[in-house]
Amino acid sequence: MLHPHAQRLSASAQGKKEWKSQGSGRKSRPRLASSLAVTSPDDPLAALSPEAAGGKPKSGSSPRHIPVVRLKVVTDMDLGLAQGVQFKTMDLNSIIGLLEKQPKDDLEERQLQSIKMMVQCYQNGFPLRDLAQIFKIMSLCSEKIEKQPVFLEIVCEILKLCRLPFLKKKTSDEITYAKEISEAVSHLGDLIKIPNSELRIQLCKCIVDFYHAEPLKKQIAGYQQVSSTYKIQMIESGGLAEILVLSWDLLQAELIEKLWLLKTLQHLSTSEINCNLMIKALAANKICSCLNNPDPSGQLLFRSSEILWNLLEKSSKEEIIKQLSHLECLLALKEVFKNLFTKGYRHYDRQLRNDILVITTIIAQNPGAPMIESGFTRVLILFATFNEVKSQDPLVKGLKLSNSYEDFELKKLLFNIIVVLCRDLPTVQLLIEGKTVEALFSYVKKTERHKVIEWSAAQHEELQLHAIATLASVAPLLIDDYLACNGNSRILMFLEWCVNEETFFSQGNSFHGTGGRGNKFAQMRYTVRLLRAMVSLGNDVVNQDLCDHGAINQLIGILKTTVIKLKEEAIVLEIKSDILLILSGVCENNNQRKELFGNEGVDMILHLMKIDPKKFQSGLGYKRLLFSTLDSLWCCILGCYSLEDYFLEKDGIFLLLDLLALNQKNFCNLILGIMVEFCDNPKTSVHVNTWRGKKDQTAANLLIKLWREEEKDLGVKRDKDGKIIDAKKPLITTFQEEQKIIPAPPSCPTTSIMEVSENIRAKIYAVLGKLDFENLPGLSAEDFVTLCVIHRYLDFKTGEIWNEINEELKVERFRPISTDKEILDSITVASENIGKMVATLQNEMVESQRSQDIQSEQKAYTKLRATHRQKDMANKSWAKFLSRTSNAKALKKAKKLQEKAIESSRPKEYPQNAIIHPTDIKGLNITESSDGKVFSTKLEQKTDGRSTLKKAFKDPPPQQDISMKHVNQESLTRNVLTDTLEAQTKKLKKKTTKDNQITTKNTKST
Incomplete structure (x- = not known):
């Protein structure tokens, strides 16, 4: 390994630094190269380098001369960084060969000596590369224990060393030796088959330490510690968990060995892979069967329950339930639960008791589990009801639950397991004998604040809600007990308390109390659910008893209150829906009860049918409310003619068709079913034909449109025209x-x-x-x-x-x-x-x-052609007008034609005494030029006797719109003619008046 501070230093640069430091008289620092480099005298690079003599380069050397630099790989050992012990390897193959030889006189001593040397060599841990051979040596030694007990100590010593972390020289060692180590670890489980307590305990300790690896006390030079995760992976791939479970029966005699094996399996069960392997070996059945074995320490029960919990969480739940659904398992669970329930007084005992009850609840979900045959069902019902109903059973004599959290959880778990047990019909008789309905109804009553109770206010409220929810599952199976307890009367009284305005500070902390904080909504919701469960049975006795107690009017009143006063929340909408379903169940197929439903009920249904369609997507339950409304419309109104007529008078059919026009696939079938029933009423067809939707859509058009969409969805073959x-x-x-x-x-x-x-x-x-x-x-x-x-x-x-x-x-x-x-x-x-x-x-x-x-x-197209023809005529008229104004001959020709038309329009004979007025206006010669100037024309006689046309131009009026010039040319001419005619008419009237005055004077004078 190269040290990060190792450098390449040129000899000339080092010499120069040394020379300068000596010349300055200061103490020079040791050079890094001299401290790191260790060269041999035979090294040619050292002889060529000027640094070998310790001096600086000669002055006569060429400036182009490049000194040779010596390179050395620097390791941790050179730097003194490799702290710890130097690892020494051994020839393990020779030891294996020695152990495999035929026994001789001195062979045993040689074998023991060589193995002890190996143990001494690997005191700080086994390297991964040697692990497979070491495990093989251990396996060979274990085979000799039966005849040569001296090897037992050697095997135990090797197992102790296996508890240390494994060592790797390279990171890739984990992958390289993974298969070999996995196979070796699988053989590790074979050691538990050797009938020796010390060896088995040592093996269990070794496996447990795989999960709790401690760091090495001494560092090994050149080796790193392998993480505990790698060890766990090798255990999983080697299938060690299955081997240990299969060896369970071998350890039944010794309690200590069994406890150590349970501790080992508890660690192994934290992995999903190991849990699947343990289930394959029937671990759940084997462990559960031994729950009731004597154990003063209590570890057996604790560790067994922990293993069962891990198996339930991390493996197939169905397979575990199947393994636990054996009579011996349930008998063991029953005895353990009874002992913990009656004799457990510690906090730890109560927690363990509740864990056992949860496991039992999971098993009870299997219909094939022999819960009744084992007597466990009777015990559970007894423990669930002894606090509310007095019992003479010696098992609960003097027994009392406290208000601790564990006992409170126990009570809820017992209510829950009753719901699970009642799914098995043979359990019904045991529920009757245990007076379960009576015990649960003890919670269906008004909470009394000043009464001393064994539970706190929040606990009592939660138990009350849980009991009502449990009744909704149990009471439909025990109708006789329900009626014997006056169930309907109690429920209606409790509903009345839920609706009244009495102050009640609800906690609303539990699952059942969701949405009911500071109010009675949660109590109302579960009470209405209970009533809905009873009505849904269709039992005439129960329904008639409800009607006799005035349930219909009371429920309509509650519905009216929720609609008018309460805010539209999810819980309120649910209560409305359930009330409507209850009314539907009570009134169905009974006209007398429908009459009790009355106009007030119809008004509520009409009000609920006016739901804004935008609210359907809110997720609060508006769709469910509309379903319940339509169902109550079908069951409570249809069939009662007075209510049908009232519904029609209030435009109910219009509301139905409005809902149908929304084209909500979920509602169409139900609405159309209601429409079919309503159409039996002869008044309905008028309302249906009168209805108009968007864009003046009729009901018939809507229905046919729905038919086409339905056929399209169904894939019916139609062409493009339908x-x-x-x-x-x-x-x-x-x-x-x-x-x-x-x-x-x-x-x-x-x-x-x-x-x-x-x-x-x-x-x-x-x-x-x-x-x-x-x-x-x-x-x-x-x-x-x-x-x-x-x-x-x-x-x-x-x-x-x-x-x-x-x-x-x-x-x-x-x-x-x-x-x-x-x-x-x-x-x-x-x-x-x-x-x-x-x-x-x-x-x-x-x-x-x-x-x-x-x-x-x-x-x-005909209209378009007529429009174009009018435009053509207008264009032709305009062209003729232009020709008349610009060409005198055309004007004269037009005038002649006009005169001819006027003449032909005159009658040939006039009646006697008819007054004929001249239509020609003399001296009227007015037209308009192209520039908009008005001019008049008249003929003037010249001295030479010729006549000329004289034009008198005038400017157009200032207010004349230029765009209207061409349009107003003909109208201007007509106006001028009209003014002239009016002037001539006034003159004629004046002349006539004067003549009449003269005639009158003459007559008077005569």
Whole structure:
């Protein structure tokens, strides 16, 4: 190894430094090169170097001369850094050969001497490279112990050295020798088979020290310590844990050996790999069977429970339960638990007792575990109820639980194991004998603050909630005990206390108390769950007893309180949902109870149906609440005509259709089922047809749209226009196509029949059928195409079922008689003909719609052409106007045409006494130039007798818009003509008035 401070120094530079230091008269520092370099006199590099003489280079040497530099690899030994012992190796192969020789007179002494020398050599640990040979030597020595006990001490000495950390010279040694060491470690477990207590204990100590490696006291030169992780990996790969478990039966006689083996297995069980190997060797069964063995120290029970816990956590839980579900294991667990429960007084005993109970609870989850046969179930029920119900059993006589944390946990664990045990129906009789329901109902009551109780307030609250939760599992199995304890009455009284405003400071610290801190929500939640569990049984006696105690009105009142007063939290929404489910269970199929539900209940359902759809994604339970609301609508309102009418009056159908329009796949089936039932009421169809959704969508359009989406999801074959492709199988889905025809008994429904209840097509058909297929408003051509299929749904489904029957007959190789075959063929042909007829009708509708679209398109184009024609006429009119203003001949021609038109429009004969007004305005010659100036024209006579056209220009009015010049040219001319006519008319009126005045005067004078 090179030291980091080793340098290459040139001889000339060193000489110069030495010369300068001597010349200055100061004490010179020892040179690094002289202290590190040790050269031999025969070294040619040393002879060539000027440093060999200790002087500086000659002055006459050439300046280009490069001195030769001597290099030396510097190691830790050179620097004095390799502290510790120098490691000496031995020829281990010779020792192995010596041990393998045939026994002679002096061979044993030579063998022992050589092995002792080896032990002395490896006092500081074994190197990885020698480990496989050392383990082989140990194995050979162990084989000789039976005949030559002297080798026992040698094997123990080698095991003691194995407890030291292993040594590696290189980092790669761990990988290089991994396979050899793994195989060697696996043979280490064979030593436990030797019937010697000292050797077995020493082996266990050696394995335990693998997990607690201590650093070496002396450092070995050139070697490093291997981590304990590497040792553990070698144990895992070598399968040592399985070997030790298989040797369990060999150590049953000696308690000390068994305790050391348990300690070893406890360390090994911290690894998942080792746990799997131990389970393979049936470790759980072997260890659990010996739990009740006598042990004054108590280590056996402690270490065994720790191993069982590690196995449960780190390996297959199912396999462990299977191993522990043996009668001997449960008997041992029962005796241990009884002793700890009745005689344990230390904190340690109570903890161990609770651990055993948890392990028992896990075993009890296996229905095949002989819990009843072992008597463990009876003992557990007794311990769970003796504190609340008096018992004469001597096992619990004088026994009392304290309010310590361990006893509190024990009480909760006993409640929990009752829930697990009641899943096995034979346990019910034991629960009845143990008065379990009565014991649990002792907690279903108002908490009395001033009464002295054995538990603290927080503990009592948690036990109360746990007891109610346990009742929800136990009470449905023990209905007679439930009724005998007046269960309904107690629950309703407790619910009344939960709702009232009496001050109650809930702790809300436990699992069952979640969401109930500072209030009674947790108590209300578990009480309502208990009531829901009882109602869900459908027992008429229980339900009638509830109604007799006024449960319907009380629950509606609680529901109203939660809706109006309480904040919408997850726990409150859960309580609402459970109350609605209870009301559904009580009122279902009973019109008298539906009448008790009344208009107040309908109002609450209508209020809950107005949930904001955005809240469905909040995760608080709004979807569950809506499910419960719809379920209560179906069970509490439908079938009672007065409530149905009230629901319709309050626009309930509109709310249902609004929910259906959300197209929530989870709700559609339920809502459509309600719609089918509601359509039996003749008033419903008017409400359904009146409803309008977004973009003026009708209910029929919504239902048909849902049908198309459902068929798309199911993979039904349709073309781009929604028409039928396969007339033989118009309703077949992708799943039905992939499903093969399998012969089944007559009681088993076929795929075609099951498909009816699994999607919404049948319900859509029923609703539209009750609304009348022919009078559905707001449908498009595409809707009518789909409606053709919906209209014939029942015919198609009937044909599909007959076709399935026919296929089943072929698969089962049954040949029907000729008459039956003719009937089957005729049904198949009729079904196919209906499909073809519907397909033809759909084609006609599509073609009709296409022709209608073409006509509409042509009308649109006609309007466009008319618009363009008007524009062309306007352009022509403008062009004529320009020609009149710019060309006098054109103006004259237009004037003549105008006069001719006026003349032709005049009547040929005038009636007598008709007044004819002249339409020509003399002297009116006005037009407009291209620059916007107005000018007038008139003919003037010159002296030579010729006439000329004189133009008088005027500027346009200042307010005239330039953009309107061309548009207003004709209107300007018309205005001028109009003004002139008005002026002539006024003059004529004035003249007529004067004539009339003159005539009047003449008449008066006459």
